[in-house]
Amino acid sequence: MTEGSSQPSATSDSPLDELKQGIRNIPDFPKPGIQFKDITPLLADGRLFRMALEQMIGSHQPDDIDLVVGIDARGFIFGAAAAAMLNAGFVPIRKQGKLPFETIEQSYDLEYGSNTIAMHRDAVLPGQRVLLLDDLLATGGTAAAALELLQQLQAQVVEAVFLVELEFLSGRKLLGDVPVRSIIAY
Numbered sequence: 001m002t003e004g005s006s007q008p009s010a011t012s013d014s015p016l017d018e019l020k021q022g023i024r025n026i027p028d029f030p031k032p033g034i035q036f037k038d039i040t041p042l043l044a045d046g047r048l049f050r051m052a053l054e055q056m057i058g059s060h061q062p063d064d065i066d067l068v069v070g071i072d073a074r075g076f077i078f079g080a081a082a083a084a085m086l087n088a089g090f091v092p093i094r095k096q097g098k099l100p101f102e103t104i105e106q107s108y109d110l111e112y113g114s115n116t117i118a119m120h121r122d123a124v125l126p127g128q129r130v131l132l133l134d135d136l137l138a139t140g141g142t143a144a145a146a147l148e149l150l151q152q153l154q155a156q157v158v159e160a161v162f163l164v165e166l167e168f169l170s171g172r173k174l175l176g177d178v179p180v181r182s183i184i185a186y
Contacts, residue, residue, distance in 0.1 A: 015051055015055065016055075016184060018048060019042065019055070019163075019184055022041050022045055022052075023038065023039055023041070024038045024041055025038070037136060039164070052163055053081050055163075056082060056133060057085060057086060058181065061086070062086050062087040063086075063088075064129070065130070066128040067083070067088055067090070067091050067128055067129070068088050068091070068133055069090075069092075069124075069130055069131070069133070069146065069150065070091075070093070071117070071133075071146050072092065072093060072094045072098070072117065074134070075093070075134035075135060078135060078163065079133045088131070091123045092119070093119045093149065095116070095117060099119070101121070103120055104149055104152055104153070106145040106146075107145070108144060115142070117142065117145050117149070118149075124154075124155045126154035127154065128155055128156065130155040130157050131157075132146060132157060132159070132160040132161070134161075134163075136162060137162040137171045137172060137180070137182055138171050140171025140172060140175060143160055143162075143171065143174070144176075147178055157178050159179045159181060160175060160181075161181050161182070161183075162180075162181070162182045163182070164182065165182030165184070165185045165186070166186050167185050168186075
């Protein structure tokens with residue numbers, strides 16, 4: 001804002017523009033042809049990190065959500081912080097073989113390979129209100145597998161939220177009728 005004015009100056013960036021500036025593009029990672037969206041600069045800036053969390057939480061209020069579920073590994077960063085802000089519990093969905101208790105598992109394909117994710121069999125009770133958070137929605141395989149695990153546990157998935165969506169990969173088509181929201185789209 002300019003001094004004495006209630007209007008933003010012509011050079012001020014919108015919050016989404018600021019968040020985009022905190023994400024760098026890494027070509028050919030992890031393999032040739034992939035344009036990796038690196039969120040580490042955004043995470044290193046406390047103001048941008050908080051702004052991203054506020055955007056991801058959106059209109060959800062403390063106690064509206066029982067559990068925030070984050071997908072291994074960057075989904076843990078946003079999910080745990082959002083859970084604390086929402087006065088909710090946090091549940092990790094991890095790669096196969098990383099959880100110590102009885103698990104349920106789901107395999108999936110992703111943009112550059114395949115994987116299996118797991119969660120504890122007792123992590124979510126039937127009917128609990130869940131907010132699923134992750135950093136990126138690309139082909140949708142990981143998120144669809146996470147939603148399948150939550151469906152097996154009879155969770156009420158309120159919304160799936162992603163910091164970044166690669167729209168050209170049409171990943172949200174795999175997510176069924178769960179409300180999906182992304183903050184930044186490429």
